[in-house]
Amino acid sequence: MSGEHAFAAFDLSGRTAVVTGAASGIGRATAILLARAGANLVLGDVQESGLGGAAAEVKEAGAGVAQLRTDVSSAADVEALVERAVAEFGRLDVMANIAGVLSDSRVAELEEADLDRILAVNLKGVFFGCRAAVRAMGEGPGSIVNMASSAAFAPYPTLSAYSASKAGVVALTRSVASEVARRRIRVNAIAPGMVDTPMVLGRGRAVGEDERLDPERREAALAAARERNPLGIAGRPEDIAHAVLFLASDASRYMTGQVLHPNGGAPMV
Numbered sequence: 715m716s717g718e719h720a721f722a723a724f725d726l727s728g729r730t731a732v733v734t735g736a737a738s739g740i741g742r743a744t745a746i747l748l749a750r751a752g753a754n755l756v757l758g759d760v761q762e763s764g765l766g767g768a769a770a771e772v773k774e775a776g777a778g779v780a781q782l783r784t785d786v787s788s789a790a791d792v793e794a795l796v797e798r799a800v801a802e803f804g805r806l807d808v809m810a811n812i813a814g815v816l817s818d819s820r821v822a823e824l825e826e827a828d829l830d831r832i833l834a835v836n837l838k839g840v841f842f843g844c845r846a847a848v849r850a851m852g853e854g855p856g857s858i859v860n861m862a863s864s865a866a867f868a869p870y871p872t873l874s875a876y877s878a879s880k881a882g883v884v885a886l887t888r889s890v891a892s893e894v895a896r897r898r899i900r901v902n903a904i905a906p907g908m909v910d911t912p913m914v915l916g917r918g919r920a921v922g923e924d925e926r927l928d929p930e931r932r933e934a935a936l937a938a939a940r941e942r943n944p945l946g947i948a949g950r951p952e953d954i955a956h957a958v959l960f961l962a963s964d965a966s967r968y969m970t971g972q973v974l975h976p977n978g979g980a981p982m983v
């Protein structure tokens with residue numbers, strides 16, 4: 715430790731990280747940052763076109779990279795993604811379960827099929843990611859980082875299914891963390907407030923690219939976030955990626971079963 719660079723504990727050189735939801739937003743920013751920290755990356759997402767762009771950026775950062783179309787609601791897909799990491803780079807050190815979907819609907823109008831979809835992606839998807847990672851990490855060490863949300867902690871109208879799925883992620887994180895701690899596999903979660911990504915601007919509905927990229931719409935959403943937030947700023951994907959890097963690396967070696975709250979100082983209500 716003495717004489718080491720202050721950033722040495724954040725160094726991921728020689729390690730392998732799997733990131734789900736890597737085609738867009740927080741997952742993409744995380745993949746690029748982990749690559750810059752030295753890790754080899756295996757990227758999974760349902761959105762194949764976005765995956766290619768993310769993989770190119772990861773490569774530019776100098777990392778080894780593989781990509782696989784992955785639907786995290788399929789246990790077989792998630793197992794295949796983790797197997798790919800082991801086949802390609804010989805090991806799994808970091809599993810970042812970031813893929814997620816948002817539903818924006820009043821409880822009276824929420825259809826059972828939508829509820830099932832939200833739980834399948836946001837909760838079962840993270841469960842499958844934890845299970846596959848724990849199997850691949852064996853006797854450890856390793857780090858699993860799960861993406862929860864401030865919606866797991868703060869009441870937020872029209873997000874009932876989403877909030878329940880994210881509260882499930884927090885409980886799942888704590889349970890798995892306690893189960894695998896002796897193997898030096900750490901399991902932590904992050905509960906961001908609003909972050910400027912396509913998910914927020916799209917509000918989970920099927921929206922066209924034009925609507926997502928509409929500058930007025932985007933500015934209105936960001937202004938509302940800034941107003942709600944004591945720091946007066948909206949979150950960026952990179953803000954959350956930094957929290958993932960901390961939890962993925964030895965800088966957080968004394969932490970497990972915890973939740974970080976990058977949210978500008980308050981829940982987003």
Ligand SMILES: NC(=O)c1ccc[n+]([C@@H]2O[C@H](COP(=O)([O-])OP(=O)(O)OC[C@H]3O[C@@H](n4cnc5c(N)ncnc54)[C@H](O)[C@@H]3O)[C@@H](O)[C@H]2O)c1
Pocket residue numbers: 734735736737738739740741758759760761764784785786787812813814815816835861862863864905906907908909910911912913914
């Ligand atoms: N943006 C926010 O304000 C915010 C706040 C709190 C938590 N989060 C969480 O952060 C995570 C990332 O969201 P984001 O804001 O970057 O949104 P995003 O829409 O930009 O990215 C989500 C990614 O997940 C992928 N995905 C969706 N369903 C999938 C599936 N079944 N299998 C594999 N991949 C799938 C999408 O294709 C997309 O690339 C999500 O879990 C989200 O709930 C976001």
